[in-house]
Amino acid sequence: MIDLRRVAIIFVIAVLYAIFVNAFIGAFYAAPKYDDFCKSRYYAEKPYPAPVERKDCPKYQEPTQEALDKCANEKGYPEYRYDAYGCPVEYKGCNFCQRDFDNANQKYNFMYFIFSSILAVIAIGVGLMLPIDKSLNEWVATGFMLGGLFTLFFGTFRYYEYLGRYVKPVVILAELLIVIYLSYQKLHDAKETKQKAVKKGK
Numbered sequence: 659m660i661d662l663r664r665v666a667i668i669f670v671i672a673v674l675y676a677i678f679v680n681a682f683i684g685a686f687y688a689a690p691k692y693d694d695f696c697k698s699r700y701y702a703e704k705p706y707p708a709p710v711e712r713k714d715c716p717k718y719q720e721p722t723q724e725a726l727d728k729c730a731n732e733k734g735y736p737e738y739r740y741d742a743y744g745c746p747v748e749y750k751g752c753n754f755c756q757r758d759f760d761n762a763n764q765k766y767n768f769m770y771f772i773f774s775s776i777l778a779v780i781a782i783g784v785g786l787m788l789p790i791d792k793s794l795n796e797w798v799a800t801g802f803m804l805g806g807l808f809t810l811f812f813g814t815f816r817y818y819e820y821l822g823r824y825v826k827p828v829v830i831l832a833e834l835l836i837v838i839y840l841s842y843q844k845l846h847d848a849k850e851t852k853q854k855a856v857k858k859g860k
Contacts, residue, residue: 664797671801676808679777683770690762696755715745725752733757767817774813781806782836786843803840810836 721729721736729736729752737753738746785803788795810833821829 664793667797668801668804671798672804672808675781675802675805676812679774679809680812682777683773687766687769687773689766690759692759695759695762696753715743716741716747718747719749721749728752733760764820767820771813771817774809774816778806778810778813781809782840786840807837807840 726736732752732754734752734754734757737750739748739750741747781802785799785801785806788799788802814829814833818826
């Protein structure tokens with residue numbers, strides 16, 4: 659029969675540890691915010707007084723197609739200044755705020771992956787080293803191990819899209835081997851604990 663208390667304690671410890679890691683990293687290493695990089699507006703602050711067709715807009719020095727292509731190739735977007743009628747009146751240049759934000763976000767996710775992996779290994783280590791001669795210790799140890807695995811998977815998920823084509827299967831395989839190793843380790847420890855309990859009973 660399934661011991662619901664054991665399942666609840668293990669699950670709560672695992673979830674709370676994963677949440678703790680996320681809060682801990684966020685407290686000391688804040689994620690980049692989009693508004694800190696892209697401050698320009700893509701919409702009018704107030705409605706235009708009247709719709710204006712493109713042909714009725716005043717002429718201005720438009721960027722060349724070569725400049726627009728170069729901007730797109732460098733992952734930027736053309737930025738214009740508009741008049742009260744929504745007509746472009748000035749080409750302000752190529753804006754790279756989205757590219758800069760993406761680069762900062764990629765760096766943050768990489769550091770998050772590193773920090774979360776370290777904290778995940780610590781949790782798994784605690785789960786392995788905690789003596790399981792008492793049932794409560796076994797529950798806590800299993801909770802920490804599961805929490806470490808949650809943390810490891812979540813950190814990997816955040817940085818997964820940035821991993822190289824050949825790195826992705828290597829990382830997933832490594833994590834799979836960790837899960838298999840821990841499963842055998844816990845089964846071995848549980849078997850030894852039962853054998854010791856049987857010997858004491860005799």
